[in-house]
Structures are given as structure tokens and as C-alpha cells.
Amino acid sequence: MDEDTPLLNELEKGPWPSYVKEIKRMAKKNKAAKDLLGIQELSYKDRVTHWKHGGIVGVTGYGSGVIGRYCDEPEKFPDAAQFHTMRINQPAGWFYSTKSLRQICDIWEKYGSGMTNFHGSTGDIILLGTTTDNLQPCFDTVTEAGFDLGGSGSALRTISGCVGQARCEWSNFDTLKLVYDLTMEFQDEIHRPRWPYKFKIKASGCPNDCVAAIARADFTIIGTWRDALRIDQNAVKDYVDNGFDIKGLVVDKCPSEALEWDDKNKELILKADDCVRCMHCINKMTKAIRPGIESGATILVGGKAPIIKGAYLSWVLVPFIKIEPPYDEIKDLLRKIWDWWDENGRTRERLAELIERMGLKNFLKEVGIPPVPQMVYKPRANPYVYF
């Protein structure tokens, strides 16, 4: 095998774990994996992709979850001529029992190339490479094992969230519970594409935003709190006694000058009204400072990558909302947004692009949310106002 892949062999060297070793490992017992290796080597030689555009394949009853993929040199690589991907919706927070992982492994060894991504960038388990004929039996076995497909195409994409309260003291709501609940509520929207384009929902438990929700999700939920952060002055003293430069590394770096260090009394003073809850002081003094107790989230909308009209970060829509089951307010808001977008959006127009085209003002009216200053950095400078 090595003599056929002089370029890829280079990527078996070096300290970082090698995906080439992984493909070779599978190629010893799986013909599709062997051809995948050949196709990758050919791309390294030719410096272009050897995968053809799309192809509509899927499983009965779904329009989502399977990405059709065909090699452009099927004669040379017959065992990867059809190399479709299945997206498997991950359990919230990417926690697994080894029993469930081994089941997925056995299924994919039987029906596919044995190559996977743990995980795709949206969050799904990606099962890379199977034939059209194997899709349905593979899917049936996947569901028997208790898993289901994720989203693809112009659908609600697989929802993801950070580790949340499962293993983080900063999470202002239960991200896993919310992600699971919304995923179960919107199975139809995930599995049957019907919209102008994709729609993504991501939930982070605090403003550190470990799942990059603000950059990547049309509907961004980021945990925050309404009251003052909590300071344990004894723990603060411990930090300072151990030589921690509280003035230089925490107080001076507070973006809204909400902290003062009283060196005489060894006390960290918070001007709660000035705090913008950025997380910096909490991040750096994990034992001494914690988020407040009146917890909830900020909802922002519109985050996306550049295609088509440029990249957008999500915009504040609801500055503060309690996040509690059964999450009816969030579900109602989502349905209102989808109705408006579906009604007005052009093909391949994401929510942010539609809001920009129609105006945030009109969007707010449609979803019934009154304007507040927290939605903007600053008011308009021009005089061109519709009355």
C-alpha cells in the first residue's frame, strides 16, 4: 500500500496523530477505505478535488441527513465510486457510553467505509462513504441502535451546545436539556428541508461561547445573568497572597471599568451597574468570582459565514430571557422567525441577509419584539427615517 501513496506517506510522520494512518488502518480490511486513500493521493498529485457535485440520495421519509457523493474517476476507484455521507445526530454535549459508540462502529464497519469524523463542524457524527444500496439498511440499523440522522440542505441543521451544567460552573442554563428538547421538538424541520436555505441553532452556557454560537448560528442562545456577579473575598485574598497580579490582570482588563482593587483592605470592589458580564474576571479567578444567580440567556440572530453577502455575527434580539422548560417562548419565537423568513426569503438567503434587506425594524415588528437600546451599538446617524 505504501508504494502507492508517496505523498500521503509524508503525513504519517510528525508528532500530531495522523489521519493517513487511520485510513490505511481501515484500508487493510475495507475496499472503500482503500479507494478513498487512492483518491486522496490522486488529489495530492493533481491539486484538485476528485469528488463530483452532489447527487440526490437518501432514506425513505427523509430529505436530510445523507450527502450524495460520487468520485469523478469511478473506473479507477470502483469501490469508492459511490461514497455517500450519513450525518448522525450526536447526543447533546457529545457525551457517549462506550456501548453506544461500539454499536455505531459495528454498524459502520458492516455498511460503510469504516471511516468517520468525530465530529463534523456542525456537531454530527459523520459516517463517511457508503453506497446508495447500503443507505436504507444502514439507516434502519442506526435507528435500532437508538440514533437518528441529523440535518442537511435547506433544513434546520443539527443543534449543538456546549458542555453546560454537565461539567461547567459557568453555565447559566442547562444547555444539554435545551438542545435535546429543541432537537426532539423540531425533528420534522431537521429531516425535511423546506426553507430558503439552512438554519442553525447553537447554545452556549456563558459569554465565553465555547460552541461559537455567535459566529455560526442563525439563532444564537448565550447564557448570561441579570444580577451582580458573585465575589468570594476570602478566595480573592488567596489569589493575591499567592502573588496573582489582580490589578494588572483583572481590574485593568475589565472592559467597562466595573472593578476596583482596594489594596488597603484587600478587597475587590464591583460596580455592578457598570459590569457588562464579559467573563474575563471570572475566567481568570475561577475560585473567587462566579456569575450571578438570576440566570438566563441573551438571544441573538443572524450569525453566518460569508456566502453570499458576507459574514455576519449574530445581532441581539432578546437581551435577557429565562431559559426554562418547556421553552415555549423560544419555540414560539423560532416558529415566527421561520414563517417570516420562509415567506420573504429568496433561494439561498440566510436570515441575516433577509433582515438586512428588509430592515431590522420590520423584522422586529413581524416577530413582535419592541426595540431596546441593547440591540444596537449606537443609533442611526442619517436622517432618512420612515414614519
Added chain:
Amino acid sequence: MGRTDLGPPDYRDMLPDAIKRNYGKWKYHEKVRAGVLKHVSETGDEVYTVRVGSPRLVSVDFIRDICDIADKYCDGHLRFTSRYNIEFITDNKSNVNGIIEEAERLGLPAGGTGNSISNIIHTQGWIHCHSAATDASGLVKAIMDEMHEYFTSMKLPAYVRIAVACCINMCGAVHCSDLAVVGVHRKPPRVDNEKVLAQCEIPTTIQSCPTGAIRRHPDPNVKSVVVREDLCMYCANCFTVCPAMPLADADGDGVAIYVGGKVSNARKPPMFSRMVVPFLPNNPPRWKEVVDVLKKIVEIYAKNAKQYERMGEWIERIGWEKFFGLTGIPFTDQHIDDFTHAVETYRTTTQFKW
């Protein structure tokens, strides 16, 4: 036909006991060393997490290997992070070294915590994508081999998030990363008139172009489109809706490098990454030119930034003119934005440095 719409497994069935017992009760955490976190609960429990790197594109046997570790040390559970790292969680401190040793035996380094370079968020590239302008897994391997010491340590001023996208569709948060590598095309689509007729809807294809570069073919007998090449900026949105317009080209394709983005709200609000190198060629298997630029930027950042200052915060403080000066990266007309939100980036003050 089996059941449909059953959704993913309930996460509560996937949690290790140590997590179940302390769910929502966490008090604080510490970084014990690179790759090891200690979380302390209000219940008094101490739970250790060992984080190790993964190549993401893995065989089912790799998953079985890590399951073996989890069965031995973590009551049969494990998790993955949003950056593809594997996390082994245990409430028995004496398991930590065993987990690290067994992971290292598999070639998986412990790290990716705190002020490190964690695993690279990336896309499929030539492994599985029809629109890729570069590879992803190979590029990531080449970069992480060079950045390895930063994965296994916490010595940087702040963490540096790297992302790789194989085309400007950017599946992944590439546009808000400290360092981003993006596959780009540089040649307009080649229109195959016969395939357009068979595979494409002409109005949709025309509408897909954000610069209005696509028109109906001037000959009404030819049911196809033409591209005004002077207006095309190679976004490939047309190729997505019409397979008869490929842009991929061995010499035209390569990567651009962006820096200074972030998603966290800590200190400064989230910001976009900005282009610093418009184009470097695809030079597999090691992409030496790309890796060299990234390494240089990281080293200059590490030397010059203040503690806890992210890449973008550092650049904003010193000014972009200083960034280009320090790195020696040439500033060209391609760095000046001329797309939808361009004017916001033009300087409107006499304040600058030399």
C-alpha cells in the same frame, strides 16, 4: 422501513456517574497541567478530565481504542469537545496518569487546555468535498505537527484558535478565529453549455451571483449562461446551484490566511478575522509556505502580546500597520475591502503609526 424521527439518544443515558452526581452543582475548576482539568463540585466531589488531541478523520478501530481506555478508567463513558478533542472523565485522581499514558501509546497527546493552541476546527477538503479549493485534513496535520508544542503546553499569552476551511463556504467558525486558513479559487467558472442545459435552472443560476456577473447566453439558441469575468470574485455560489460551472483549478486554487477573530465576549466583543495573506499556492503534502507564515505569526504574537491578550486584541492595540511591519507580510491592494461592508474598514482619523 424502520422508525423515523426518533431523534438522538437522550444525553442523560450517556453521562458518566461522576457527571450525573454533580450535574449543575459545579463550584470551580483548575487546570492541573496541560490537558488535565479538575472540576470541584458543591458536593465536595473532585472530577478530573484528561483532554487529548484527535485527527478527527478516524477509523472505527480508533473509536474502539479510545473506548477501551474509557472502559478501563471512566466507567465506560467519554466525550468529545467542540474542537474534536477526546475527553476522559474520572473521579479517581489516580486514573489520570494511566489515561495519559494509554492515550500517548495510541499517539494521542494530552493538551488543548488554557492558553494553548487547541485542535483545529476544519472541513472535509479533498477527502469528501466537491467544492474544495484545498485539502483540510492534510493541511491540519501539517499545521498541528508544527504547533504541537503549543498544544501540549499553556505558554501563550492567551489561547489561539485555528480553523481551516477548504472553500469560502466556511463550514466551521473560520471567519472568527485567531488564525484561519481558507481555500480560495482564483479563476472564474468554466461554463459547460451542454451540461447547463441538462443540469441547471438558468434563472436560479443568474440570481445566485452576488456581483451580477452571470448573464443569459447572448445567442438565444444556446440555452446557457455567460460569465463577465471582470466581475467574478470566485465565490462559487453559482457552482453550488449549477454543477456545470466548476472553478477548481490546480494552479488557480490555494489558500488565504486570516487573523485576529474571536467569538468569546471576554474583554472585547467578538470580532471577524481579517485577511493578511491573500493567496498561497497549494503545495501538498506539507503546505510549507502556509505553515511557515502561521508559525511566524504565532511566534511574533507570543513575543509581543500582553498576558491574556488574544491575537485580535493585540493587533488592535498595536495597530494593523505595526502588525504588517512586525510580520513582514506585504500589504497590497487585495487587502483593501471592496465588497458589501467595505467602507466600515476605511480609516477616518489622522491617528496612525509608522
